[in-house]
Amino acid sequence: MLRVNSFKDVDELVQGKKVFLFDFDGTIAHTERLHLKAFNVVLAKYNIELNEEYLNYIGFSEYEIYKMISEDFNVELDIEKLLAERLEVYLKIVKEYKFRHKLFKLYNCF
Secondary structure, three states: OOOOOOHHHHHHHHOOOOOOOOOOOOOOOOOHHHHHHHHHHHHHHHOOOOOHHHHHOOOOOHHHHHHHHHHHOOOOOOHHHHHHHHHHHHHHHHHHOOOOOHHHHHHHHO
């Protein structure tokens, strides 16, 4: 799992790269619905489905989101496991998603 906790981490991440795009959701692509879908896939085993509640979690780290969900739904979550699972699900969703912008054809380079 990719974690960026310091400027050193960022430096290591971009070192040797010719292009590095950083997108706050909505600048290049609107992917919040894809994130929501990935959250719902991994939370289904806890019988949790997020809808409008998801808006309360936007802007927080994924770890914090799971802590809030745990409190809001009164359920104990294996957060480390969910972090890995949701990343895997999200990347699969993104690869299968038909983006309209030609820029996203570059995604297959990863």
